[in-house]
Amino acid sequence: MSGVAGIGSAGCSARVDAIKPLFLHGPSPTFRVILASVAALGLIVADHRYHHLDVFRATLAVMVYPLQVLADLPVRLARNAKDRMADERMLRDQNEALRRDNLVLNARLQRLLALESENMRLRDLLGSSFRIGERVLIAEILAVDLDPGRQQVIVNKGTSSGVFVGQPVLDANAVMGQVVRTNPLSSTVLLITDSEHALPVEVNRNGLRTIARGTGVGQDLELLHIPKNADIRVGDLLVTSGMGGRFPRGYPVARVTGVRHAPDDPFTVVTAQPTARLDRSREVLLVWTLSPESQNESLGDAAAANGIPGPEGRVGAAP
Amino acid sequence: MVLLTLVAAIFLTILPLPVAGEDLRPQWVAMTLIFWALALPDRVGVFWAFGNGLLLDVATGTLLGHHALGLSLVVYVAVELHARVRIFPLWQQALLVWLLLVLERLLALWVLGATGQPMPSLTYWGSTFMGLLLWPWLSVVLRDLAHRAGAV
Numbered sequence: 027m028s029g030v031a032g033i034g035s036a037g038c039s040a041r042v043d044a045i046k047p048l049f050l051h052g053p054s055p056t057f058r059v060i061l062a063s064v065a066a067l068g069l070i071v072a073d074h075r076y077h078h079l080d081v082f083r084a085t086l087a088v089m090v091y092p093l094q095v096l097a098d099l100p101v102r103l104a105r106n107a108k109d110r111m112a113d114e115r116m117l118r119d120q121n122e123a124l125r126r127d128n129l130v131l132n133a134r135l136q137r138l139l140a141l142e143s144e145n146m147r148l149r150d151l152l153g154s155s156f157r158i159g160e161r162v163l164i165a166e167i168l169a170v171d172l173d174p175g176r177q178q179v180i181v182n183k184g185t186s187s188g189v190f191v192g193q194p195v196l197d198a199n200a201v202m203g204q205v206v207r208t209n210p211l212s213s214t215v216l217l218i219t220d221s222e223h224a225l226p227v228e229v230n231r232n233g234l235r236t237i238a239r240g241t242g243v244g245q246d247l248e249l250l251h252i253p254k255n256a257d258i259r260v261g262d263l264l265v266t267s268g269m270g271g272r273f274p275r276g277y278p279v280a281r282v283t284g285v286r287h288a289p290d291d292p293f294t295v296v297t298a299q300p301t302a303r304l305d306r307s308r309e310v311l312l313v314w315t316l317s318p319e320s321q322n323e324s325l326g327d328a329a330a331a332n333g334i335p336g337p338e339g340r341v342g343a344a345p
Numbered sequence: 346m347v348l349l350t351l352v353a354a355i356f357l358t359i360l361p362l363p364v365a366g367e368d369l370r371p372q373w374v375a376m377t378l379i380f381w382a383l384a385l386p387d388r389v390g391v392f393w394a395f396g397n398g399l400l401l402d403v404a405t406g407t408l409l410g411h412h413a414l415g416l417s418l419v420v421y422v423a424v425e426l427h428a429r430v431r432i433f434p435l436w437q438q439a440l441l442v443w444l445l446l447v448l449e450r451l452l453a454l455w456v457l458g459a460t461g462q463p464m465p466s467l468t469y470w471g472s473t474f475m476g477l478l479l480w481p482w483l484s485v486v487l488r489d490l491a492h493r494a495g496a497v
Binding site for chain 2: 055056058063068069072073082083093096097098101171176214
């Protein structure tokens with residue numbers, strides 16, 4: 027490229043410059059940039075430290091939502107096309123597999139119901155209260171790329187469906203994360219592998235309590251402050267302990283993949299891999315933990331309770 | 346017209362890519378803003394960059410102001426230098442734009458560091474090189490669009 031290959035036509039802008047009034051242009055760019063920088067820094071601090079901007083953010087998010095839906099469209103269309111092209115044999119196989127799964131799950135559910143009522147009875151004997159029964163709502167993850175440094179996803183249900191900040195999010199296998207931001211149409215979910223996420227868990231085998239923190243890179247969790255003599259092994263299943271008050275108790279979280287005793291480290295270094303398919307799930311479950319009273323209510327009118335629309339079911343049964 | 350291209354830029358930023366391509370995604374919004382700041386410095390200025398930065402922050406789920414800060418400063422530099430940069434040959438322009446893109450990334454990195462978020466890996470800078478490669482094409486396409494719409 028040679029010669030004048032600049033942007034815009036120089037002649038035209040020179041004409042504009044010539045008739046440009048000198049003092050009618052408002053603040054100078056320098057003033058504006060100082061203003062903008064200060065505003066940006068203020069916003070960063072306010073958003074990082076105080077969370078005062080949630081309403082403002084939700085408003086902007088509603089404006090951006092159509093774009094996100096649009097960005098999700100190609101993936102959705104591809105999936106639809108794939109579904110459309112599935113031939114009869116494949117469908118029959120799939121159907122067969124689903125029916126088999128359903129049978130197995132139903133059988134397991136029967137046993138679970140019996141165990142659950144037995145558990146409640148025993149707990150009544152012990153005099154301890156126990157909240158049981160949850161309502162779930164199925165939401166879909168929008169295929170939208172967010173900041174690659176963070177482990178977040180956007181789901182297509184928002185406050186208009188009753189989603190709230192801090193709500194646990196599960197997939198079919200395990201805990202995925204929790205809702206950190208909501209707006210009327212969508213909400214942002216922080217995955218358990220994000221480096222700012224920590225989750226109280228316990229080892230399913232012996233009840234050893236610990237905290238699983240995300241590492242931010244890859245798909246690993248690390249367990250904090252495990253003493254040297256703690257009984258923890260590779261392959262142990264970690265389940266939520268319910269200590270934080272956010273996640274219901276007893277959902278699987280991760281499986282221990284590595285236990286390392288470093289001589290210079292006062293604690294054992296334990297890594298674990300989430301059992302949820304964080305990078306592959308498309309549908310997620312938003313969970314409401316119900317107190318016994320609201321449970322009875324929702325038994326009465328399951329569909330209309332709390333104005334929560336959409337496909338919903340109950341996990342676990344009422345006592 | 347300007348608005349449309351900026352919306353398209355945000356759309357391209359959140360369009361899902363395979364994981365390998367994620368680090369090579371050019372900074373569409375920054376590049377589009379720089380182009381308009383060079384072409385129409387009287388219309389597209391710092392506040393445009395600020396507003397777009399906020400939208401980008403919300404769209405990509407970062408802290409509010411994270412992108413707004415970098416974009417505002419970069420567009421300020423572009424507006425200040427537009428008279429000189431316009432008469433550069435295209436490859437010099439591309440180098441200058443690359444510097445601006447690096448500046449934007451640097452400011453974003455600083456915000457990440459200052460708020461204690463995890464540091465990205467070295468491939469973080471890959472997108473600026475994609476920007477360098479794409480700039481000549483982007484500027485030709487956008488200039489053509491602007492001529493057709495009669496904006497310039």
